[in-house]
Amino acid sequence: MRRIPLSRRSHIIGFQPLPTGTAEHESALERDFVTLTSFLDPHAVITAQPITITFQVGATTRRYTPDYSVAWSDGRREIIEVKYLSDLRANQERFKARFAAMEDWARARGATFRVATEREIRGCALENAKRLLPLRTATFDPDIGQSVLSAVRRLPAPTFADVMTAVPADRPSVLATLWCLLARGTLYVDLSLPITPSSIIGLP
Numbered sequence: 001m002r003r004i005p006l007s008r009r010s011h012i013i014g015f016q017p018l019p020t021g022t023a024e025h026e027s028a029l030e031r032d033f034v035t036l037t038s039f040l041d042p043h044a045v046i047t048a049q050p051i052t053i054t055f056q057v058g059a060t061t062r063r064y065t066p067d068y069s070v071a072w073s074d075g076r077r078e079i080i081e082v083k084y085l086s087d088l089r090a091n092q093e094r095f096k097a098r099f100a101a102m103e104d105w106a107r108a109r110g111a112t113f114r115v116a117t118e119r120e121i122r123g124c125a126l127e128n129a130k131r132l133l134p135l136r137t138a139t140f141d142p143d144i145g146q147s148v149l150s151a152v153r154r155l156p157a158p159t160f161a162d163v164m165t166a167v168p169a170d171r172p173s174v175l176a177t178l179w180c181l182l183a184r185g186t187l188y189v190d191l192s193l194p195i196t197p198s199s200i201i202g203l204p
Contacts, residue, residue: 014031016034018038019038019042019043021045023047027082029083029084029118029121030067032122032126033121034068035126036129037070039132040125040129041073042136044072045071046069046070047068047070047071049067050068050079051065052065055098057097064101066081066113076112077111079105079111079113080113080116081115081116082116082121083115085117088115124191124192128194128195129191132179132182132183135182136183140176140181141173144169144177145186147169148177148178151163152203159197159199159200161198186204187201187203188201189202
């Protein structure tokens with residue numbers, strides 16, 4: 001089992017149970033990366049510290065272990081380093097060789113390498129994921145669910161408010177069903193924006 005040192009900058013350590021297993025995180029930013037990735041693709045396999053490579057810097061042999069590999073359900077495989085922007089800027093020269101070696105290693109194996117920072121990880125999509133993930137396994141009235149789906153198919157560019165008005169059921173139940181269907185991916189909404197009554201809902 002991977003041992004997590006207590007000296008990392010955030011001191012937030014833990015494990016996230018996922019449909020495909022358990023992913024470990026050593027920082028708040030890593031935790032947020034796992035949350036967002038598992039929401040965007042519930043079937044993605046997220047593996048912490050998946051490999052260690054060696055590379056040369058002059059006459060010196062060095063080692064590098066990236067934070068995660070992600071095997072996406074569409075067949076893509078990524079190797080990902082999660083870093084705060086401040087760390088990248090402060091250690092740009094030190095990271096340059098290891099990242100270049102990791103890019104070469106990944107490319108030779110049909111994968112890609114990238115660095116994910118708070119700029120890509122944190123935002124509306126993450127906040128929406130945090131709100132929706134707990135609802136992914138929540139139950140709802142299947143009859144209301146069918147009525148919601150029928151309304152989305154029937155209405156032109158339906159919004160949250162449109163669907164709630166169109167479905168003949170009490171508003172709290174319709175709203176709860178909408179959230180559950182979004183959480184399960186049965187309905188689509190632009191997660192890069194805040195979800196409001198005027199958000200447009202569609203079918204994936």
